[in-house]
Amino acid sequence: MKKITFIGxxxxxxxxxxxxxxxxxxxxCADIDQNKIARLQEGEIPxxxxxxxxxxxxxxxxxxxxxxxxxxESIQNADIIFIAVGTPQGSNGEANLSAIESVAKTIGENLxxxxxxxxxxxVPIGTGKRIEEIIRSINPNSDFDYVSNPEFLREGAAVKxxxxxxxxxxxxxxxxxxxxxxxxxxxxxxNETPIISxxxxxxxxxxxxxxxxxxxxxxxxxxxxNLCEAVGADVHEVxxxxxxxxxxxxxxxxxGPGYGGSCFPKDTHALAATGQKYSSPxxxxxxxxxxxxxxxxxxxxxxxxxxxxxxKGKTVAVLGLAFKPQTDDVREAASRVIVSQLxxxxxxxxxxxxxxxxxxKIHFPDIQYFDSWQDAVKNAHACILLTEWNEFRGxxxxxxxxxxxxxxxxxxxxxxxIHGLESSGFTYDNVGRxxxx
Ligand code: UGA
Numbered sequence: 001m002k003k004i005t006f007i008g009x010x011x012x013x014x015x016x017x018x019x020x021x022x023x024x025x026x027x028x029c030a031d032i033d034q035n036k037i038a039r040l041q042e043g044e045i046p047x048x049x050x051x052x053x054x055x056x057x058x059x060x061x062x063x064x065x066x067x068x069x070x071x072x073e074s075i076q077n078a079d080i081i082f083i084a085v086g087t088p089q090g091s092n093g094e095a096n097l098s099a100i101e102s103v104a105k106t107i108g109e110n111l112x113x114x115x116x117x118x119x120x121x122x123v124p125i126g127t128g129k130r131i132e133e134i135i136r137s138i139n140p141n142s143d144f145d146y147v148s149n150p151e152f153l154r155e156g157a158a159v160k161x162x163x164x165x166x167x168x169x170x171x172x173x174x175x176x177x178x179x180x181x182x183x184x185x186x187x188x189x190x191n192e193t194p195i196i197s198x199x200x201x202x203x204x205x206x207x208x209x210x211x212x213x214x215x216x217x218x219x220x221x222x223x224x225x226n227l228c229e230a231v232g233a234d235v236h237e238v239x240x241x242x243x244x245x246x247x248x249x250x251x252x253x254x255x256g257p258g259y260g261g262s263c264f265p266k267d268t269h270a271l272a273a274t275g276q277k278y279s280s281p282x283x284x285x286x287x288x289x290x291x292x293x294x295x296x297x298x299x300x301x302x303x304x305x306x307x308x309x310x311x312k313g314k315t316v317a318v319l320g321l322a323f324k325p326q327t328d329d330v331r332e333a334a335s336r337v338i339v340s341q342l343x344x345x346x347x348x349x350x351x352x353x354x355x356x357x358x359x360x361k362i363h364f365p366d367i368q369y370f371d372s373w374q375d376a377v378k379n380a381h382a383c384i385l386l387t388e389w390n391e392f393r394g395x396x397x398x399x400x401x402x403x404x405x406x407x408x409x410x411x412x413x414x415x416x417x418i419h420g421l422e423s424s425g426f427t428y429d430n431v432g433r434x435x436x437x
Pocket of ligand 1: 154211218251324
C-alpha cells in the first residue's frame, strides 16, 4: 500500500484520488480551496459524475480516502504526489500554467525524503522538465523522480474510465519510478491493461495527440455532414459504413453542433500553439479548431432559416445545455455560443437541461429556465435540441407539437426520428440528414 496525495480536487483529482484509493492505497485529496474541502469532508461531492459519490463514500468509510486543505502536510506525508490542478486556456491559446507552477513551488518547499512527483493534468510538452527545474531550484538536494501519467477519462464516464482504462502511460526517466508506479496500478495488471513506459515528453505528447485526433475526427465528420446536406446524402449511413473499416473505427463519428467541454477546445488550441512555437505547425489541428467554431454558428443559421429568416420577437426553446449528456458541465458547450447569438438577436430564450441549468445560469442569468422540456417548449416558435439526453430521445412528438406555437425543430444531435417528425407535421432540420422544409 502506498501513501498518495492528489493536489487539486477537480474532475481528474477527485476521480483519480477516489479511483486509486479503490485500488487499495491510502489517498489524501488536498486542495487550497478550504470551502471545497469542508464540503467534501461533509460528504458532499461538488461535481456530478455517475458513480463518483458511492466510490468516494465507500473508500472514506474504509479509511482509505481523506480530504485536507493542508497541502504542505499532505505532501510531507506522501510517497507519491499527483498534480491534478487546472490548466485553463490562456489568452494566446497556450495553457495557463500558473496553478501548476505554484504547486511545484509548494512541493519543492515540502519534499522530505524520496518521493515521486507525478502530473495527471494535461500539460504542454516540456512542462515536466519545468516542474523538475522549479522543485530543484527551491530544494537543490531534493530526492525525487518525476513522472508524467496523463489521464484519459471522459466526463460522464469518468469513474468507469479510471477503473478500466484502455492503457496507462508512465513517462519517466528511472526504473525505480516505473516500479513504484507499477505498484500503484497493480490491480490493472490483472485485467491485462497495457502499461506503457515512455519518456516524459512522449507521455505529454501522447495525451495531446490523442485528444487532437479525436477533435479532428469530429470536425471531419461535421464537414462531411455539411456536404451531405448539400449533395443529398445521409451522414449516418456514411459514418456507419466508414466505421466498419477497422482502420477508421465507428467511434467519434457522430456529427453535431461542434465539440465542447473542458478538454478538446483547450487541448487543440494548446497543441496548435506548441506547433507554432516550435515552427512545426499542425495545419490539420488548426483546421479542426476553425471547423468547430463555424459549426456552432452554422446551427444558428440553420435555425434562422427554419424560422423564415428572423428571430426578432420570437421565442426559442433550447433543450440541452450541457456539452454532452451525463454531465452538468457547460464549459465551451455549443449552447453557450448559440444562446448568446439568440439573445443578441432579440430572441426570448426558454431553456431546459436535466442537470446543467445551475451552471448555465452563471453565464446567462437573464434567460428563462424551466423544470421540464414540456414547460420550456410551451408557445415557442421553434425548438433547438443541443444535448442528446435520453429524455429528449423519448419525447412524444405529438405532445411536443401541441405545446409549441409552431412545430419547428432543429435536432443538432440527430436523435429524433425523421419519420416521426414528418408524420407529426414538423418543419425540421438536423445535421447531415434529409432536410424537409
Ligand atoms: C475527452 C476525451 O474523450 C477523454 O479521453 C479525455 O481524457 C478528456 O477529453 C480529457 O482530456 O480530460 P470529454 O471532454 O469528457 O473527454 O468528452 P468526450 O466524450 O470526448 O466529448 C467531447 C465533445 O465531443 C462533446 O461535446 C461531444 O458531444 C463531442 N462529440 C463526441 C461529438 O460531437 N461527436 C462524437 O462522435 C463524439
